[in-house]
Amino acid sequence: MITFRPAAKFDKPVTVLLLDKEQVKNKKFTFTQRVLQEQIHTLSRLGHFTAEDGELYPLLIESNVYLLVGIGESKKLSLTALRVSLRKALLSATAGKAKEIEIIVNEQNDNIVTAAIEAVLIGTYAWKKYRTASDKDKSVDMKDKHVFLVAEKKKAYAEAVAICQGVNFTRDLVNDNADTVTSDYFEKTVKELIKGKANVAVEILSGKDMRAKKLGLHLAVNQGSDKEPKLIIVDYKGAPGKKDYTAFIGKGMTFDTGGINLKPTGHVETMRIDMSGAAAVLGTLKNALALHLKKNVLFVLGIAENAIGPGAYKPGDVLRSYCGKTVEVLNTDAEGRLVLADAISYVVKNYKPARIIDIATLTGACVVALGNDYTGLMTTDDQFSRQLVRSSNETDDRVWRLPIYPELKEAVKSQIADIKNVGFPKGAGGTITAAEFLHQFTEGTPWAHLDIAGTAFNDGTERWYYGHGATGAGVRLVTHYLRHH
Numbered sequence: 175m176i177t178f179r180p181a182a183k184f185d186k187p188v189t190v191l192l193l194d195k196e197q198v199k200n201k202k203f204t205f206t207q208r209v210l211q212e213q214i215h216t217l218s219r220l221g222h223f224t225a226e227d228g229e230l231y232p233l234l235i236e237s238n239v240y241l242l243v244g245i246g247e248s249k250k251l252s253l254t255a256l257r258v259s260l261r262k263a264l265l266s267a268t269a270g271k272a273k274e275i276e277i278i279v280n281e282q283n284d285n286i287v288t289a290a291i292e293a294v295l296i297g298t299y300a301w302k303k304y305r306t307a308s309d310k311d312k313s314v315d316m317k318d319k320h321v322f323l324v325a326e327k328k329k330a331y332a333e334a335v336a337i338c339q340g341v342n343f344t345r346d347l348v349n350d351n352a353d354t355v356t357s358d359y360f361e362k363t364v365k366e367l368i369k370g371k372a373n374v375a376v377e378i379l380s381g382k383d384m385r386a387k388k389l390g391l392h393l394a395v396n397q398g399s400d401k402e403p404k405l406i407i408v409d410y411k412g413a414p415g416k417k418d419y420t421a422f423i424g425k426g427m428t429f430d431t432g433g434i435n436l437k438p439t440g441h442v443e444t445m446r447i448d449m450s451g452a453a454a455v456l457g458t459l460k461n462a463l464a465l466h467l468k469k470n471v472l473f474v475l476g477i478a479e480n481a482i483g484p485g486a487y488k489p490g491d492v493l494r495s496y497c498g499k500t501v502e503v504l505n506t507d508a509e510g511r512l513v514l515a516d517a518i519s520y521v522v523k524n525y526k527p528a529r530i531i532d533i534a535t536l537t538g539a540c541v542v543a544l545g546n547d548y549t550g551l552m553t554t555d556d557q558f559s560r561q562l563v564r565s566s567n568e569t570d571d572r573v574w575r576l577p578i579y580p581e582l583k584e585a586v587k588s589q590i591a592d593i594k595n596v597g598f599p600k601g602a603g604g605t606i607t608a609a610e611f612l613h614q615f616t617e618g619t620p621w622a623h624l625d626i627a628g629t630a631f632n633d634g635t636e637r638w639y640y641g642h643g644a645t646g647a648g649v650r651l652v653t654h655y656l657r658h659h
C-alpha cells in the first residue's frame with residue numbers, strides 16, 4: 175500500500191532517501207534535518223557514499239534507519255536505474271524487515287515520482303501463492319507493507335498506482351498453473367472485471383459457437399484438449415459518441431505442448447506463460463476501467479490449449495479459417511498464429527475496428543533476435559510504429575521494430591493451400607514470417623504486432639526491476655498508447 179504525503183516526516187522506522195551526486199556534493203537537500211545532512215556530507219567527504227548510481231548506504235541515527243540510495247548524476251538520470259536502485263533498497267535487509275517505510279525522492283518531478291511508484295509496486299512484486307508458511311521465507315512482500323511516499327497527492331500518481339496494479343494482475347495470471355488459468359478461468363475473470371460496469375458488453379464464443387461460425391483454425395489448435403476453446407470480446411465504450419475502435423487482441427494459449435511437434439525438455443517447462451498476450455489484454459482492460467479511459471476499445475482474448483492426444487490436429491493437415499483462407503499446417507507448434515488469425519478475422523468482419531494491436535508470445539525466434547529486454551514490434555504503418563515507440567520510451571515497456579515488407583508474403587505461400595503456418599526453412603526470419611502470416615488476415619486494417627516471447631517472463635532471478643517470473647510486458651505500453659493516441 176502507498177500513501178502520498180507532501181512533506182517528509184521522518185516518523186517511520188526506516189526512511190529511504192534517493193540522493194543524486196550534486197545534492198550530496200553541494201549539500202542541497204530536500205529536507206532540513208541537520209544531523210542527517212551533516213552525516214551524509216561527512217560520508218561523501220570521506221568517500222563512503224557519493225550517490226553513485228545504485229550505491230546503498232544504511233545510516234543509524236538514534237533508533238531510526240536512513241537508507242541512502244544513490245542515483246548518480248541527475249542530468250544523466252536513468253529512470254530504469256532509479257527503479258532498479260530503489261527496488262534494491264526496498265528488498266535489502268535494512269528496509270525489508272520494516273512494516274512502514276518512508277521514501278523521499280530527490281526531486282518532485284512526475285517522472286521521478288512515477289518511477290518510484292513503479293519501483294515499489296512492480297519492483298517488489300513476488301509470486302508467493304505456492305510458498306507455504308512453513309517455508310520460512312523472509313523475502314519481502316509489499317502486500318504487508320505500508321509505504322509513505324513524499325509527493326503531492328496528484329491524480330497522475332493515483333493513476334500510476336492503478337496501472338502498476340494492472341501490471342501485477344497480469345503477472346498473477348501468467349505465473350499461476352496452466353490447469354488453474356484455463357479458458358473457463360479467463361471467462362470467469364473477465365466477467366468479474368466488468369461486473370456492474372455500464373459501458374461494457376461482452377461476446378463469448380465457446381467450442382459450439384465456433385463450430386457454428388467455422389473458426390476452423392482456432393478449433394483445430396484446441397482439438398487435443400479436454401477444455402473448451404474460447405474467443406472473448408469485451409466491447410469497452412469509453413467514447414460513446416465516436417465510432418473509432420482499437421482492437422487489442424491477445425494470444426491465450428493456456429499451455430503450449432507444441433502438439434504432435436512436441437516441445438522437448440528445456441522448451442516446454444515454461445509454456446504455461448503462452449497466455450501472456452491474453453493476460454496483458456486483461457491487465458490493460460483493468461487499467462481502462464480503473465482510469466475511466468475515454469476511448470473505445472475491443473479487448474479480445476483468443477483462448478485455447480495446444481495439447482497432445484489422439485484428437486490433436488496434425489502436421490500436414492489443411493485447415494479452413496474463419497475468413498475462408500485455407501492453411502497448411504507444417505508444424506503444430508506454430509499454433510499461436512492460427513488462433514490469432516481467426517480472432518483477427520472475426521473481429522475485422524464483425525466489429526470493423528479502425529486499428530488492431532495484437533500481442534503474443536509468438537516466436538522463439540524473437541528471443542533469439544532481441545533477447546529479453548525488447549518486445550518485437552512489427553507493423554506496416556510508420557505512424558503506428560512511431561506512436562508505439564513513443565509509448566515505449568515513456569513507460570520503459572520497451573519495443574524494437576522489425577520489418578514487414580511486401581516480398582515477405584512469398585514466405586508463407588503453400589503448394590497445397592492458400593498459405594502455410596511456417597515461413598522459410600531452418601526458421602530463417604521466424605519472427606517476421608509469423609507476423610506476415612497474421613498480416614494476411616488483417617484485410618487492410620492498420621495493424622501492429624507485439625511479440626513478447628522474450629519479455630513476458632523472467633526465467634532467471636532478476637532482470638532490471640523485475641524478480642523471477644512474469645513481467646506484465648505490454649500492459650504499461652498499450653495502456654499508455656490507448657490513453658495518449
Ligand code: BES
Nearest residue numbers: 448505507508535536537538539596627
Ligand atoms: N509459444 C511458442 C513461442 C515461444 C517460445 C514463446 C519461447 C515463449 C518462449 C510458439 O507457439 C512456438 O512454439 N513457436 C515456434 C514456431 C515454429 C514452429 C515455426 C517457435 O518459435 O519455435
Ligand code: ZN
Nearest residue numbers: 430507508509
Ligand atoms: Zn507453439
Ligand code: ZN
Nearest residue numbers: 427430448510
Ligand atoms: Zn505458443
